[in-house]
Amino acid sequence: MMERWDLFFEVHNGETREGPGSLETTRKAFSYIKGISSDSVILDIGCGPGWQTLELARLCPARVTAIDLHQPFLDLLRRNIEVRSYADRFTIRNMSMGEMDFPAESFDLIWSEGAIYNIGFDRGVREFRRFLKPGGYLAVSEASWLKPGAPKEIRDFWNAEYPGIDTIGHCLEKLDAAGYGPVAHFALPDADWFAYYDPMKGRIDDMLRRHHDDPDAREYYAMERHEYKLFEKYREWYGYVFYIAKKK
Numbered sequence: 001m002m003e004r005w006d007l008f009f010e011v012h013n014g015e016t017r018e019g020p021g022s023l024e025t026t027r028k029a030f031s032y033i034k035g036i037s038s039d040s041v042i043l044d045i046g047c048g049p050g051w052q053t054l055e056l057a058r059l060c061p062a063r064v065t066a067i068d069l070h071q072p073f074l075d076l077l078r079r080n081i082e083v084r085s086y087a088d089r090f091t092i093r094n095m096s097m098g099e100m101d102f103p104a105e106s107f108d109l110i111w112s113e114g115a116i117y118n119i120g121f122d123r124g125v126r127e128f129r130r131f132l133k134p135g136g137y138l139a140v141s142e143a144s145w146l147k148p149g150a151p152k153e154i155r156d157f158w159n160a161e162y163p164g165i166d167t168i169g170h171c172l173e174k175l176d177a178a179g180y181g182p183v184a185h186f187a188l189p190d191a192d193w194f195a196y197y198d199p200m201k202g203r204i205d206d207m208l209r210r211h212h213d214d215p216d217a218r219e220y221y222a223m224e225r226h227e228y229k230l231f232e233k234y235r236e237w238y239g240y241v242f243y244i245a246k247k248k
């Protein structure tokens with residue numbers, strides 16, 4: 001029998017993005033950041049396989065540090081930066097976002113797509129701030145309620161999966177309270193969710209074919225399908241929102 005985590009990582013193999021997002025969205029969020037040069041340093045937190053990290057390196061000449069806890073994703077990113085001859089600009093570390101050991105005020109820009117939920121937006125934005133230089137930028141995407149009054153079925157789902165999900169207004173208030181000034185925010189387009197879900201649909205089908213006798217595999221398959229079906233049904237109510245802010 002496969003362990004649940006093995007099944008998860010068979011599906012989440014890093015070949016495509018590990019959360020809703022796209023290169024267009026990474027570029028759009030980066031367009032709000034000013035003054036990044038070859039002297040700047042960027043930190044990408046929860047980089048995963050690093051498709052957005054590579055795009056950041058394409059967009060500017062800054063040095064980039066990328067951290068994640070899943071070593072196979074970091075190995076994949078390492079191979080991709082070597083192929084693209086970016087290795088001299090990159091530092092890759094297996095490190096938890098909750099236990100970062102960088103000196104204070106190390107970074108001009110802290111980036112994190114679809115990962116801050118691992119310690120929660122509230123805690124994350126407060127803790128990340130210490131590592132930003134004065135006037136440095138924070139750019140994070142986070143699951144958010146897009147409008148009030150979401151139906152009970154989808155509220156129950158999020159309360160079980162990630163009770164930290166909040167409204168856009170509350171997230172902006174949390175950024176302000178943590179010591180950031182607002183720069184911009186925008187909801188990711190539906191296409192960014194399909195870019196995440198569509199390749200995964202094929203991978204969960206393959207996973208089930210390989211392990212069809214394993215009840216854990218069938219349960220895991222049903223869970224992934226359920227999440228996707230809820231997204232199709234309720235996507236007007238929630239989404240990922242990119243928040244771009246500046247350290248006050």
Ligand SMILES: C[S@@+](CC[C@H](N)C(=O)[O-])C[C@H]1O[C@@H](n2cnc3c(N)ncnc32)[C@H](O)[C@@H]1O
Nearest residue numbers: 018019046047048068069070096097113115118
């Ligand atoms: C949904 S994925 C997003 C990955 C990538 N940013 C993207 O958009 O494709 C979340 C990532 O957070 C990483 N992660 C989970 N807990 C973490 C932690 N405490 N510190 C650092 N990374 C963590 C996971 O390994 C995973 O790669």
